[in-house]
Amino acid sequence: MLENNGFTDNFEDALLEIEYAFENISFFRDHMIQAGLTPKDIKSPEDFLKIPPTTKRHYRKNFPLGTLAKGVTLKDPALYRTQSSGTTGERLISVEYGYIFLERAINSISVNPDLFSAFTSEPRKHCIYSAPNCSDVECSNPNSTMKSRTLNDGSLVLSVYHDLLTTPDKIYTQNLEEIDIYEPELFYTDPTHLAHLSKKMIEFKYTPPQVPIILTFTQSNQLNKKHILKAFKQNSKLARVMSMTEFGFIAVECPMKRMHANTSSYYLEFIVNGKPAKKGELAELYITSYYQGCMPHIRYKTGDLYRVLDEKCECGHEFPVVEIEGRISNMFFGDNSIKLTPNELDQIVGAPDWLELYKLHQSENDFFTFSYITNENYKKGSEDYIKEELIKCLGENVTIKFENVPYIPSARGGKYQFCSSNVGEQLLNEGFSI
């Protein structure tokens, strides 16, 4: 068991959530009964492990009738709806009371004072820049207006194309004009999208507003950060945020650049082989909500892998320090075990001056393709260190094809992931657990 980690401090709240969900959520009641359990069987963190995890599939299949609490209707104006990217197998609609989403976000972001201040200021002036399906706005339409892309809470969604590298300059120009008009107090962005806009800012000699930047939606890497910081030049106000459609914010980077998991809004478990992970071990995050809202989640298997770090952060915040390693569907596998995580790939590749964009894709068990776009600093052999390290991680019996290309496509929903794996996706769909 993890000790003194802050994860089990609010266990009583989790027990109340189980009772609430058992009484009010029909799919969860059936789920418990099928496992031969009632809330009375769960008294300790050890008992908690007996509850079979719930998954995205449960919430997709049973939405809305089986997942909404008794008496809740979707007409309730207090409800806030979120929707995942819509790609097959991953699509999901979640609803929760707006105040719950907000409270989770505020608790999470409390680890970063700059972000906290910008995030909570009124009126809200957040500039959202992400794949179209993430923002729920069909903003790839060149004919859309700022008004049509302004959300009810006042946030402005900037236009993007579905396939990032096909974005024409006129859209980037429009983005920069709209930023000037809107005068945002916070950028809420996808890291790869913002990295490309940042390059255009430099090309167009545009000076962006020096306001805090949240990097979320997809996993960030050092290369994206390098491109963003070239334009924004404000490392202290740039922070990664781990969020999920189902919950909102979960973990936020503090000014010391460490990710802190929000243990005041959730009961978090980091699980390996069905048991709590040891410090530093690669583990899957399971989340149990606290708030007895309209759609409680119990032992929700996120598909996201983390390491819990055994360290106190100099920032002084009490939330435990974790590192996000990536989604199972983006992991690289060999012999049904994980050989390389997106975070580890980021550590290998880094942010060399010859590299503009890259992606590692596993198409088969023994076939990988490393695609990369280079600039004028590239020399033959610049990528050799990546080849050597990948062979060390993935083994000598696999094929790793290196392609220096002019174009790397985004996923259909518009997200650009620097890691993708057919094997990981298939294993996740089959219920893979680490």
Next chain:
Amino acid sequence: MEEKKTLNVIQDFPSLSRKIDGNNITYLDSAATSLKPKSVIDSICSYYSENSSNIHRGKHYLSEEASNVYEECRIKVAQLIESFSDEVIFTKNTTESINLVAHGLNFNKETDNVIICTDSHHSNYIPWIAAANAHIVKLNSDGVIDINHFKELIISKKPKLVAISHCSNVTGIYAPIDKLLKLAKEAGALTFLDVAQSIPHRKINVKKLDVDFIAFSPHKMLGPTGIGILYGKRNILEKLNPLILGGGTVDWVENGSYVLRKAPHKFEAGTPHIAGAYGFMAAIDYINKIGYPQIEAHDNELSKVLYSEAIKRDYIDIMVKNLDYDRSAILSFGINNNNNLGDIARALSDSYGLMCRSGHLCAQPLVDELTSGEVIRVSAYIYNTKQEIINFFNALDTIYQIYG
């Protein structure tokens, strides 16, 4: 030794396991259309048996799944030809792709000159004649494109567009496209390249070629029929008008007006060939797995055998007798004093299981100029072997004794 040079893929093609009247099939008509590997057939079937829904028109699971595959196919095509995804348009076939450009650029039939070539397929010939003031590049004494005449026309006619065929579907000869495209570009013309016969065998990189449009048909490269590809440079596609309009091509419609979507969607009206995209994606995967260098080497090898066997026989009248030209494994020929080539092709098929083409090959200007009438065409692909080609000539020798 001979079999080691083959690609060893015959087992992947179900139609090659079929027997007709006891004969094994030797398929030598791939310039018309290729056979399909099982993975392509399975992929097409999976669409109909597991999905069958429409794309881009709904939020249900099946629709999103099918939409994902359809758009993933577009991306695979883009990666295949080194373009961007929004520069790839799905059409019905190469012919429709060419018509889309010919009629979408709003040429003035009287005053806008285009240059076309005598060695082209009818599909890269007729649409230009119909849409613009077309000038035709002659053949030289060898029977291939006369580069000097090409230069003369480029200079004198100041064409808006030059349409070239990369590889002749009749002679199998590859045009010197780097040179031709450069000349056309220098004259300020748009460039259109028909790669229907070349892309099954050779890697096409549109960025390196710096070509404005290319067109090809998946069915000639292991994919399904009924789906075609048009690549166009993004800035030119913005100015190109759609050939047809309807559902899927507009962002907004109201009271007698409409706003077109951006490319490529403004060109794709109505429900497209979704199963075709499923199949073509599998075909691209199949080709990538073998690799273009291997496919091209195999094509070169078979081309050598075709022509070395043909010149041994004095009754065979090869179109373009100069064998120094770069050729694909396509051979078209007449037979001395014989106008019954259709009968010979039928006999090759029915008595020996050898499937080859006869006729004018949809390139009548070229065939008429180089022969006295029809020709027989033998065209090979990845599933053919050198031995099959030798068998073909042995069978032809026997039939010639009777018909010749």
